[in-house]
Amino acid sequence: GENVEQHPSTLSVQEGDSAVIKCTYSDSASNYFPWYKQELGKGPQLIIDIRSNVGEKKDQRIAVTLNKTAKHFSLHITETQPEDSAVYFCAARRGSGTASKLTFGTGTRLQVTL
Amino acid sequence: KAGVTQTPRYLIKTRGQQVTLSCSPISGHRSVSWYQQTPGQGLQFLFEYFSETQRNKGNFPGRFSGRQFSNSRSEMNVSTLELGDSALYLCASSLTGGWYEQYFGPGTRLTVT
Numbered sequence: 101g102e103n104v105e106q107h108p109s110t111l112s113v114q115e116g117d118s119a120v121i122k123c124t125y126s127d128s129a130s131n132y133f134p135w136y137k138q139e140l141g142k143g144p145q146l147i148i149d150i151r152s153n154v155g156e157k158k159d160q161r162i163a164v165t166l167n168k169t170a171k172h173f174s175l176h177i178t179e180t181q182p183e184d185s186a187v188y189f190c191a192a193r194r195g196s197g198t199a200s201k202l203t204f205g206t207g208t209r210l211q212v213t214l
Numbered sequence: 215k216a217g218v219t220q221t222p223r224y225l226i227k228t229r230g231q232q233v234t235l236s237c238s239p240i241s242g243h244r245s246v247s248w249y250q251q252t253p254g255q256g257l258q259f260l261f262e263y264f265s266e267t268q269r270n271k272g273n274f275p276g277r278f279s280g281r282q283f284s285n286s287r288s289e290m291n292v293s294t295l296e297l298g299d300s301a302l303y304l305c306a307s308s309l310t311g312g313w314y315e316q317y318f319g320p321g322t323r324l325t326v327t
Binding site for chain 2: 134136141144146189191201203204
C-alpha cells in the first residue's frame with residue numbers, strides 16, 4: 101500500500117522566516133495531496149491541497165509544490181507568524197474516483213518563536 | 215455553513231465494554247470517513263461510508279464497525295474495548311469522496327481503562 105514519509109518531525113523558526121516541510125510517497129498512482137494543520141485539542145484543518153495535474157499551488161503565505169517524477173511534495177510557509185505554530189500533516193490519496201482513503205505522514209511540529 | 219460535528223467529545227470506558235461514536239457531516243456531504251489518531255501510529259484510516267454503504271476499509275479488526283444513515287450521519291462502534299483502543303477518533307466529511315476535499319471534525323477522545 102501507500103507509504104508517506106514526512107520530514108522534519110520538528111521545526112523551529114523565527115517569526116517572519118520561512119518554513120518548509122517535505123513529504124515523499126511510494127505509490128505512483130497517488131494523485132491528490134492535501135496538507136492539514138492540527139492545533140492542540142482540535143481536528144486537522146485542511147489548509148491547501150494539490151492534484152497531480154499541477155506542479156504548484158499558492159494561497160497567500162502558503163504554497164505547495166509537487167514533483168511527480170521524484171514522488172515528493174512540499175509545503176512552504178512564508179512570513180511565519182506565531183499562529184502558524186501547530187502540527188502539520190501531509191497526506192496522499194491513491195487514484196480511482198471513489199477512493200477516499202488518505203494515507204498520512206507522521207506530522208511536523210512547527211514552532212514559530214518571537 | 216456548519217462544520218463536521220462529533221459527539222461525544224470525550225469518553226472514558228472500561229476494557230471489555232463497547233462504545234458508539236457519532237458524526238454529523240457538513241450539510242450536503244454524502245461521504246464520511248473515520249480515522250484513528252494515536253501518538254504511536256499517527257492517523258490511520260478506519261473506513262469510509264457513502265450512501266449508507268461501506269466503500270473502503272482500512273486494516274482494523276472486526277471489532278471496529280460503522281454505519282451510515284439516510285441523512286448521511288454516521289456512527290462507529292468498537293466492541294470489546296482494549297487498552298490500545300485509546301485514541302482520538304476523527305470523522306471526515308466529503309461531498310462525494312474521491313477527488314473532493316475531506317474536512318475533519320474535532321474528534322472524540324476515547325480513553326479505555
